[in-house]
Amino acid sequence: MTSPVRVTAAVSKVLAAFLEDPEADRYGLDLMRATGHPSGTLYPILLRLQNAGWVEAVWEEIDPAEASRPARRYYRLTPDGLIAARTEIADLRRQLDRAHIVSKPSPA
Template sequence: MRVRYGAGMTSPLRVTAAVSKVLAAFLEDPAVDRYGLDLMRASGHPSGTLYPILLRLQNAGWVEAYWEDIDPVQAGRPARRYYRLTPDGQASAYAEIAALQAQLSRGLGAAKPATKPATA
């Protein structure tokens, strides 16, 4: 869970397990723009967790967002806000997910096997 700074990034980002789930959802198909409900389903996060993460990703320059250009009356639903990884965000997301996987695999390999207590 490193804090990253980079070109165009306005604030540091701490990549937690919750953030990594959102990044993994984006990386399922980085070329596809995602909206909130879609990301909630993919990450398993409720809106109260997801939207603050998306805001942090935007502030860090990893994600950009835009409002869908539709007529809500004609579409029969409100306009959606779409999110997309920036090129820097995509590269950083791949690096952070790989680092997290490496850290987890090292942690699993270092764990001592459980032993049964000695019986008398």
């Protein structure tokens, strides 16, 4: 079951990061770097996007001792998430364009 996602500025940055390469698997630190969000902001957003069915997550299958690092949890947009992300970002751009036009001073 999908739940609605309130697309805030923080959520839109995460969606935009996914849209840079929609086929890529992204992990937390990668997304933190791309968005500038700390983990305390990013992971709740990722959880909301997962609960909405927009993002799926899988643990990589590695031997942490052999890789010399813990396994990463990779996130990717679902097909529904890809459509929703593109729609939400396009809507945001339209809103910003309208706000910019409205706030422009009239030519003298």
